[in-house]
Amino acid sequence: MSKLELQKIQKDYPEFSLDLNLSVNEGEFLTIIGPSGSGKSTLLNIIAGLDSPAHGSILLDGRDITSTPPQKRGISMVFQDYALFPSMNVEKNIAWAMKIRKVKASERHSAAAQLLSLVNLSGYGKRKVTTLSGGEAQRVALARALSSDPSILLLDEPLSALDANLRRRLRDEVRRIHDSSPSLTTVYVTHDREEAFAISDRIAIIKDGRLEMADTPENIYRNPATLFCAYFTGEGTALSADLFNLSIPADTIFFRPEDVLVKEEPFFADSDSYIILDECEVISSEYLGRCYILGLNYKGHRILAESSVFPQKRHVSIYISKNRLLFFKDGVNIS
Amino acid sequence: MKSRFYFLLALLPLAILLVLFILPLSFNLSKAFFNEEGFTLDLVRDVFTTPYTYRLLAFTLLQAFISGFVSVLIALPGAYLYANYRFRTKNLMLSLSSLCFVLPSILVVLGFVIFYGNSGFVNELYRKITGGSESIKILYSFKAIILAHAFLNIPVALSLITDSWSNMSRNTENAARTLGAGNIRIFFSITLTRLLPSILSAFLLIFLFCFTSFSIILVLGGGPEYTTLEVEIYRTNNIVLDSARASALSIFTFIVNLAILIIYTFISRTAENRDKSREDRAVPVKSWKVRCALLIYNTLMLIFILGPIVSIIARSFVSTSKRYGEGFSLRSYQEIFGTISSIGAMGDAYTALLNSIFIGLAVAAAATVLALFLSLYSSKKNSRLLEITGMFPLAISSVTLGLGYYIIKAHIQSDSILVSYMLVILAHLVIALPFAMRTLSPAVRSGNRRILLAAYTLGTSEARTCFDIEIPMLKSSLAKAFIFSFALSVGEVNATLTLAEGRVITLPILLYRLINSYNYQGACAIGTILILTTFIIFSISEKLGRRKHNEQT
Numbered sequence: 001m002s003k004l005e006l007q008k009i010q011k012d013y014p015e016f017s018l019d020l021n022l023s024v025n026e027g028e029f030l031t032i033i034g035p036s037g038s039g040k041s042t043l044l045n046i047i048a049g050l051d052s053p054a055h056g057s058i059l060l061d062g063r064d065i066t067s068t069p070p071q072k073r074g075i076s077m078v079f080q081d082y083a084l085f086p087s088m089n090v091e092k093n094i095a096w097a098m099k100i101r102k103v104k105a106s107e108r109h110s111a112a113a114q115l116l117s118l119v120n121l122s123g124y125g126k127r128k129v130t131t132l133s134g135g136e137a138q139r140v141a142l143a144r145a146l147s148s149d150p151s152i153l154l155l156d157e158p159l160s161a162l163d164a165n166l167r168r169r170l171r172d173e174v175r176r177i178h179d180s181s182p183s184l185t186t187v188y189v190t191h192d193r194e195e196a197f198a199i200s201d202r203i204a205i206i207k208d209g210r211l212e213m214a215d216t217p218e219n220i221y222r223n224p225a226t227l228f229c230a231y232f233t234g235e236g237t238a239l240s241a242d243l244f245n246l247s248i249p250a251d252t253i254f255f256r257p258e259d260v261l262v263k264e265e266p267f268f269a270d271s272d273s274y275i276i277l278d279e280c281e282v283i284s285s286e287y288l289g290r291c292y293i294l295g296l297n298y299k300g301h302r303i304l305a306e307s308s309v310f311p312q313k314r315h316v317s318i319y320i321s322k323n324r325l326l327f328f329k330d331g332v333n334i335s
Numbered sequence: 336m337k338s339r340f341y342f343l344l345a346l347l348p349l350a351i352l353l354v355l356f357i358l359p360l361s362f363n364l365s366k367a368f369f370n371e372e373g374f375t376l377d378l379v380r381d382v383f384t385t386p387y388t389y390r391l392l393a394f395t396l397l398q399a400f401i402s403g404f405v406s407v408l409i410a411l412p413g414a415y416l417y418a419n420y421r422f423r424t425k426n427l428m429l430s431l432s433s434l435c436f437v438l439p440s441i442l443v444v445l446g447f448v449i450f451y452g453n454s455g456f457v458n459e460l461y462r463k464i465t466g467g468s469e470s471i472k473i474l475y476s477f478k479a480i481i482l483a484h485a486f487l488n489i490p491v492a493l494s495l496i497t498d499s500w501s502n503m504s505r506n507t508e509n510a511a512r513t514l515g516a517g518n519i520r521i522f523f524s525i526t527l528t529r530l531l532p533s534i535l536s537a538f539l540l541i542f543l544f545c546f547t548s549f550s551i552i553l554v555l556g557g558g559p560e561y562t563t564l565e566v567e568i569y570r571t572n573n574i575v576l577d578s579a580r581a582s583a584l585s586i587f588t589f590i591v592n593l594a595i596l597i598i599y600t601f602i603s604r605t606a607e608n609r610d611k612s613r614e615d616r617a618v619p620v621k622s623w624k625v626r627c628a629l630l631i632y633n634t635l636m637l638i639f640i641l642g643p644i645v646s647i648i649a650r651s652f653v654s655t656s657k658r659y660g661e662g663f664s665l666r667s668y669q670e671i672f673g674t675i676s677s678i679g680a681m682g683d684a685y686t687a688l689l690n691s692i693f694i695g696l697a698v699a700a701a702a703t704v705l706a707l708f709l710s711l712y713s714s715k716k717n718s719r720l721l722e723i724t725g726m727f728p729l730a731i732s733s734v735t736l737g738l739g740y741y742i743i744k745a746h747i748q749s750d751s752i753l754v755s756y757m758l759v760i761l762a763h764l765v766i767a768l769p770f771a772m773r774t775l776s777p778a779v780r781s782g783n784r785r786i787l788l789a790a791y792t793l794g795t796s797e798a799r800t801c802f803d804i805e806i807p808m809l810k811s812s813l814a815k816a817f818i819f820s821f822a823l824s825v826g827e828v829n830a831t832l833t834l835a836e837g838r839v840i841t842l843p844i845l846l847y848r849l850i851n852s853y854n855y856q857g858a859c860a861i862g863t864i865l866i867l868t869t870f871i872i873f874s875i876s877e878k879l880g881r882r883k884h885n886e887q888t
Contacts, residue, residue, distance in 0.1 A: 085790070
């Protein structure tokens with residue numbers, strides 16, 4: 001049985017209409033990604049009870065919580081701008097939820113210290129929250145969210161306000177904290193696909209309020225359900241199926257840059273396993289450190305290919321692995 | 336989320352507003368519809384159609400417009416200097432100028448008489464310089480009205496405009512500079528356009544204050560040619576004794592006020608800063624030009640602000656009485672604290688001081704709490720209507736309100752002094768509430784809603800979140816609302832005078848009496864105490880505000 005079940009959740013907003021089903025398993029780390037304005041944060045608010053759906057129901061452990069107020073859901077949330085209580089110091093922020101539950105002061109104190117060490121902020125208890133850096137503030141927010149012993153932890157773009165290095169460090173910590181409590185279910189919202197791939201058990205892609213796909217990072221990358229998912233999860237090339245003689249009734253084929261071999265000299269490859277395109281003109285190149293991403297022009301079509309070296313010649317041949325090709329019809333994967 | 340809690344919070348202030356404001360007001364205004372023969376529209380029709388009303392309106396609008404215009408114009412260069420440059424006395428100057436805003440207007444009147452009057456400091460200096468015996472006539476003219484209004488309102492304009500200017504990041508201007516725009520061009524097409532809403536909102540607020548200004552026009556205007564609607568209502572009621580016509584005039588004034596108020600509420604909303612930048616816009620002063628400009632502006636402001644205040648304090652130690660001897664004297668203070676017996680009004684001084692403080696504290700506490708509840712609800716509901724409701728009493732003059740209360744009091748028919756006290760407190764409360772609302776509701780609205788949401792997800796009830804988290808976040812605005820309400824109550828004359836019939840004596844009432852009996856030393860001593868009281872409360876609230884500010888940066 002799934003931990004959290006969103007059934008036919010519907011609501012109209014000025015920018016989009018939310019309309020989806022989604023389920024999250026116990027102990028799972030699920031990440032919701034999508035373009036801005038697609039309804040990610042709204043969905044999180046609905047799960048937390050800060051917003052309510054017009055139709056549909058939310059089940060937590062099989063129990064309908066659609067009309068349960070946020071206070072009684074046992075779902076806590078971390079916000080992008082931390083939302084720490086400015087009138088309290090770090091320790092009081094973290095101990096707050098326990099105080100509400102009338103936990104004894106001494107127990108609160110030790111529990112807060114434990115949470116602080118969990119987020120690597122031991123000794124910060126007496127600090128004013130206004131003196132914290134962004135990274136520290138977000139760790140405190142994380143500790144505070146965990147302090148109510150939630151069964152589900154929601155994180156709404158928690159790292160967006162931080163710089164790239166810190167973001168990478170903290171995202172690993174978020175995952176470590178999730179793993180440290182086996183029953184904790186985490187739903188994480190981000191618009192950064194790299195972040196999503198790095199930490200998630202499963203990723204849900206949302207577009208215009210609708211669920212495009214929900215699967216493991218690898219499946220999403222290797223076998224995207226729609227052309228939108230294919231593009232949203234990484235680089236790739238879509239070509240019209242008319243260019244090739246295919247037995248499949250697809251209108252578009254799609255492949256990733258790393259599934260293309262770039263050769264300057266003749267290369268004898270099995271034409272059963274490769275599609276071979278000669279006379280591709282190199283028109284752009286992007287150096288990524290481990291490789292180049294080349295932009296090629298084949299008869300007016302733009303193709304992205306990965307290459308470990310920068311080609312000396314202006315025209316190259318490419319070999320596209322047939323077993324890596326994805327076939328789409330009307331934007332939907334039919335491979 | 337349904338929030339029943341905030342609705343329950345708002346019920347109390349709404350009910351109180353209804354009883355304290357709407358009821359007396361409708362009692363008063365309804366009088367305009369009755370004559371000896373019963374219901375009639377003649378009175379109202381008469382007031383609305385006679386050219387005299389429109390002449391009054393025209394003058395009222397004119398003086399309010401000029402007062403607002405002059406105040407903003409004088410404040411603008413100051414706002415420019417204060418927002419763009421860092422200098423040591425900046426905070427002091429800003430606090431000092433906000434002090435004038437909370438000074439009771441009766442005190443301003445007194446200060447002006449002492450400072451600008453015929454035998455005042457300005458004229459004595461003038462006579463010394465010229466060697467003649469002529470004096471400049473400043474008081475009892477149109478100039479005096481504008482000058483007094485400017486004194487009270489420049490600080491409002493200065494602090495409002497400086498605030499929003501300081502919060503504007505320099506980025507847009509720098510972007511324009513990189514595109515090749517010159518300084519003047521940048522000022523007019525970028526800085527000024529972004530500043531305009533707050534300039535306009537400051538202007539409208541001042542316009543509103545001056546539109547309903549009463550004692551300044553009554554005392555300093557000094558002539559029938561300078562009669563505004565408010566003064567005319569007072570004159571019609573208290574001198575001509577035609578209360579029905581006064582009520583009809585009140586209706587007219589109320590409608591005009593309401594229109595201004597609504598415009599103000601809409602404009603001031605757009606003036607609230609959305610792009611708050613964290614960086615400090617102000618840079619240290621380097622050039623001599625700026626240093627000179629600052630010196631000149633600050634010196635002029637100091638003379639302008641401190642002149643009347645210091646004259647009151649100085650004059651309180653000077654006796655001009657033939658009987659007790661001329662020159663330095665502590666007599667008035669000795670009279671106040673009862674160390675020597677006194678005759679006349681001074682005998683009530685100590686009681687008046689206690690009354691003023693007691694009434695002021697009660698009013699400030701009640702107004703702050705009620706305004707807090709109302710603005711919490713209106714921000715949750717995001718309702719402009721509620722906000723306007725809270726500001727409603729601004730649209731009504733204290734003269735009109737006092738009349739309404741007077742009518743109610745006549746119905747109660749109780750001789751108890753307690754009833755008089757209660758009525759004075761309630762009338763002050765209604766007068767102070769809109770100011771408390773105005774201070775609190777922008778602060779409540781700009782609060783980070785997600786902090787509350789975070790508390791909800793941690794299992795905290797709405798009520799607990801509100802009291803433990805939301806309200807502590809408003810500490811400095813609460814302090815400000817408290818001091819404003821206190822200052823208003825301590826300085827209030829009209830309603831107190833109409834209502835208490837001399838039984839509840841407060842400092843400004845005493846002041847008023849002493850001015851009338853030409854006991855200027857006594858008046859100045861009371862004035863000094865009033866200044867001191869205001870100053871102490873003001874410093875406490877400034878300190879609270881400053882501490883909050885430091886925490887945030």
